[in-house]
Amino acid sequence: MFQTAKQTKVFQDVVEQIQKAIFEGRLKTGDTLPAERELKKMFNISRGTLREALRVLEQKGLIEIRLGVGGGSVVKAVDTEQISESIGLLIQSQKVSLNHLAEFREDVEGIVAAHAAEKSSSHDIEKLKQLLDQAQACVEKGSSQRNAFIEIDKQIHMTRADITGNPIYISVLKSIHDNIHRYYDRFLSMEKRELQENYQDLCDLVQAIKNASTDRARRIAQNHVKRFNQYMQKREQEEEQN
Amino acid sequence: MFQTAKQTKVFQDVVEQIQKAIFEGRLKTGDTLPAERELKKMFNISRGTLREALRVLEQKGLIEIRLGVGGGSVVKAVDTEQISESIGLLIQSQKVSLNHLAEFREDVEGIVAAHAAEKSSSHDIEKLKQLLDQAQACVEKGSSQRNAFIEIDKQIHMTRADITGNPIYISVLKSIHDNIHRYYDRFLSMEKRELQENYQDLCDLVQAIKNASTDRARRIAQNHVKRFNQYMQKREQEEEQN
DNA sequence: TATTTATAATGGTTAGACAATTATAATATA
DNA sequence: TATATTATAATTGTCTAACCATTATAAATA
The missing domain is CATH 1.20.120.530 (GntR ligand-binding domain-like)
Incomplete structure (x- = not known):
């Protein structure tokens, strides 16, 4: 009668939110996401959890993570x-x-x-x-x-x-x-x-x-x-x- | 003359090692990897870094991560x-x-x-x-x-x-x-x-x-x-x- | 015997610190 | 002044150590 209530892991929820923002155009190709320490606050999660989410998005080909000053997560054009x-x-x-x-x-x-x-x-x-x-x-x-x-x-x-x-x-x-x-x-x-x-x-x-x-x-x-x-x-x- | 020395991030090295083990048959479909606290010791890395690697492997479709007793990272059959x-x-x-x-x-x-x-x-x-x-x-x-x-x-x-x-x-x-x-x-x-x-x-x-x-x-x-x-x-x- | 309840193994998450990388600004040098 | 060098600070990368949540199994109870 009922389906099991969806229990999303925290990092999955973050992945979905960022992915949604990309597909709805709120984040465009080339845009840089806030720094991890900012994002962490915005989502109210720990940095480790956030980083798991970012790695997944990176592996999906949706973002690219750059090191150093001016670095961060940059929205990528989806390719093949x-x-x-x-x-x-x-x-x-x-x-x-x-x-x-x-x-x-x-x-x-x-x-x-x-x-x-x-x-x-x-x-x-x-x-x-x-x-x-x-x-x-x-x-x-x-x-x-x-x-x-x-x-x-x-x-x-x-x-x-x-x-x-x-x-x-x-x-x-x-x-x-x-x-x-x-x-x-x-x-x-x-x-x-x-x-x-x-x-x-x-x-x-x-x-x-x-x-x-x-x-x-x-x-x-x-x-x-x-x-x-x-x-x-x-x-x-x-x-x-x- | 020279190529820039490949600087693999730690988690990438872990991804590659596990992936290699799978493709060389040392890890077979259905096998369970050691628990995170064991793997962490084997690779001599922190748990956070290990987990980033595991998330990437999960997103690639190579492993499935199960919760609870008897859980852990299970090698998956690659599919579509x-x-x-x-x-x-x-x-x-x-x-x-x-x-x-x-x-x-x-x-x-x-x-x-x-x-x-x-x-x-x-x-x-x-x-x-x-x-x-x-x-x-x-x-x-x-x-x-x-x-x-x-x-x-x-x-x-x-x-x-x-x-x-x-x-x-x-x-x-x-x-x-x-x-x-x-x-x-x-x-x-x-x-x-x-x-x-x-x-x-x-x-x-x-x-x-x-x-x-x-x-x-x-x-x-x-x-x-x-x-x-x-x-x-x-x-x-x-x-x-x- | 069947049901419930504890136990312990295991992944999930948090916190705070330090290391490594790198663009930019400040400084020194020709 | 122009160029090279060096410091600065922002940012990701990694580490340590702890506690929370889930779940299969064993123990206790009805």
Whole structure:
């Protein structure tokens, strides 16, 4: 008939109050909360309890705690870091394998490419073409520019996500990317031939987006990622044999 | 030339050590950590610092802290709760709208349905059919069984995710579902006609999965979700006018 | 035997102090 | 005067020591 009366721990109540203030706009991104000794008085709690609350808010990604004069708890813009971390924890706890992540990535990249092809403006295409030019410069200089190429490759992928106009795609793609590269970076070599192959993919993809060829864009993006995954898995196996 | 020497705060070091112990299997799901007064001695730190570390681990979803005799910090199985919470925070901070979430859901449901159609076993189909029977019973009883129907609908969706064999789909689908329903539940009415429509969708979907018709399964799943979204948006607008 | 009541283990909270960090102001130096 | 150095103070980080609140278990009681 009745529910058990909610017995919030003190620190939880503090977390909720501050969180509410943030979401209701009473605390804006960049605002600094009062110093701990002030907050402690305002909430009428001890400093230890307050600090537990602040740590939780920090871990949630809602505030950043800075040291020293002028320091304190600063309200942060919520971003994708926590999602990325959570996915990372799932991987590390072996609930999720890199193969699972790779499969998911193929699908998501395909969807993002298709949406981008539907929605791209001439301005978007211009930006993609600029990035392609930068990528080409890297390819010509060969494997010495490997890291620069990877960075540009990443930007092209993220730009596509931007074109969709849906921040979830941006978050998800970024989270996938972060987690895949955290594990695969050590297997990347990228000879000139591989760079060239990847570059060609990107060119084809931009062309498909420009022509609003949704299915073609989807297919190219999926194959692009698939090839990356195959390279990585092959290298991983070679490593294991040594 | 040099990187700034990493200056880990004490509580962070504790978080990392315990997290490492979990991922290396030295601490298994269900294990209880030593009591705070023991841990404090083992790490040679104060209880307050230790508790900040434990709160962080709790917020990460790695431990659960229980009160009373026999209580303590218990190692938890990592699940999708944190991902779900993070997405929820993005929504509440207005970085993500419900429309964004709905668009993403359409795509993901489509992919999951397609994968399910590729991979389903006769055993999976059997389970889906059982759920369909339960759903039918609810439909016949009409809107009084609305909540029961929604529960079974959810189970059918999650069973499809299970069939893919990829825990990421399970996590993502569950996170989407949790967040959409958190906001939309108040707009759900589900007259008998709507229940029947939804039930028909589910039947068609299971049939398509059984026949391994990937494209058809994708399309049905997407339309099923699309209709749900349209209902909700319509109700939301009606509400706003009052 | 069933119920109630104490016991003790354990997390939750408080208080007050000192240490470490850092932006800013004051001071010294070229 | 301009620049480098040094003190100052605000602020988080950590420590110690105690008491409060919750709860499983054991003991006492009906």
